[in-house]
Amino acid sequence: MRTLHMDEKYLLGIDVGGTSVKIGLFTESGQQKEKWSIATNKDNNGEHVLEDIARSILTKWNEHGLSAADVKGAGIGVPGFVDVKKGMIQFAVNIGWVDYPVASILSDFLQIPVVLDNDANLAAAGEYWQGAGNDAADVLLLTLGTGVGGGVIVNGDILHGVSDMAGEIGHVTVVPRNGAPCNCGKTGCLETVSSATGMVRMAEAEAVKHPDSMLYIKKQQTPLTAQILFECAAACDETAAAVVDQSMHYLGMAAGNAANVLNPQRIVIGGGVSAAGEQLLTPLRSHYAVHALPRVADHTSFATAELGNDAGIIGAAWLAKHKAASGGL
């Protein structure tokens, strides 16, 4: 295990999810030495989660003859509202934490510096550092899954804003009139039309209007998914193709509008829907170019995410590398 350069330390990257916690041990240069996961125990509003994480890490350290002195720090990503400066979770609905001082509790257990951020920001940092970011200092990550997550890298650092809410591009309004209701309480958010859920909602509505479509036939056989939608579009079903194009129109407009403000070099599409690859990126690039200014669009390249489920722990390790104050506990 002790294959580090002199003075190099290890980094811990932790990604807390509603069903499991992923943990990775990395060198400071970002090489992954080991990764594992443990179940998320949500009993009593998740009061055991951090202790479980700490015990699992201490066991690994023991196995490898490591101690706190060998580790620079840990980054930890949590889905929810964070106060980055205080290392507090304000609200993590999937875990049960409310106003919970995650960083200090875990730091007390492990006796190393711990830095907290939200999971979408850390996925962006992970792709920026080791994935599809491709050395760009300005990256916008859009994660298309059940919802639409976003993370923004500006000048090589995570953009947070005044209340750590930056990057919520899933909730920009793209359907100003008669938009579908969003989980956030607004209507017409990008999430309602470009998440997997939103695409399926649109696909179901259009299928019913076009009973001659392949999409309609599929719908009679099985619940529609984004994957089925893209398969039907690939098979030249016009109804499915129109839904994909409409969804990419909204995504391209939201990305283009955000890019006119951020001027990113790289836009990375992650989440389950990104499996569609060029079938998604080709119309997205085309709609993007309608809305981004030419001097903006000319400098943007698109890619699908490369790190899959590991983006979170890699981004968390990046956080430990860059934000864990060596001196301070």
Place this chain on the structure above:
Amino acid sequence: MRTLHMDEKYLLGIDVGGTSVKIGLFTESGQQKEKWSIATNKDNNGEHVLEDIARSILTKWNEHGLSAADVKGAGIGVPGFVDVKKGMIQFAVNIGWVDYPVASILSDFLQIPVVLDNDANLAAAGEYWQGAGNDAADVLLLTLGTGVGGGVIVNGDILHGVSDMAGEIGHVTVVPRNGAPCNCGKTGCLETVSSATGMVRMAEAEAVKHPDSMLYIKKQQTPLTAQILFECAAACDETAAAVVDQSMHYLGMAAGNAANVLNPQRIVIGGGVSAAGEQLLTPLRSHYAVHALPRVADHTSFATAELGNDAGIIGAAWLAKHKAASGGL
């Protein structure tokens, strides 16, 4: 003149416009010692402008017994496309400069470090430093004039993006279908509906539809302006009020969408239209809250710009203070 603290130097702030160049001399703490302006000589694609600026500055230095050694550096703002890292203007249509190394030419004349940025970014930096920014580290400035300019301060620094195009919120799409053509070549940009020009265009169209309106009567007497539009709205003309509200709907949506990505603490409205004050800010806040997420909107305050035409030279002085490398010419 020599009222500086020991070791404190002067800063020069220069704001180049199509008709005049404003110049200010400031202390490092930002106190304005003197400001003046010279005409912009656009002959031969503006080849004399920098020499004129330098001569004017050297004359002032002579008057006050100052030399290059007393000045930390100069910031210079130009309306146009910039390459900030190279200190080059790529294209400044109002001056005539194309691929013009502004910073190095002026630095050679004055023998002090010179830093270049575009005028909208420096107006944002000026308001951030000494105006309506109110100590917020994350500020969005929207300048409503002939066009809609934008500048973004993130974490106390100007946001540039990969090709120095960040902050172009005037060109986000807010009317996706059948939008009016914009000067940028797109259609439906914020600038087409929330600039003074855009408001007047909408006001003229609505006046004709409502010949019983005060707006229509005014239009028979004189060319409409944004000021007349706000006056009619203040006098309870329903047609005028509806145009103002529609324009603020678009501005609130664009600002709210940008805020979901940037999470700014302060949104500052500048330009001629900002003279409308609360008549503009009240509907703007209300539309903003529809589109910004609650956790975003709750942390944003709005204000009109405070520095007027001096924002550019003050922002340029801020640039000199923070970006002029003391050592390097």
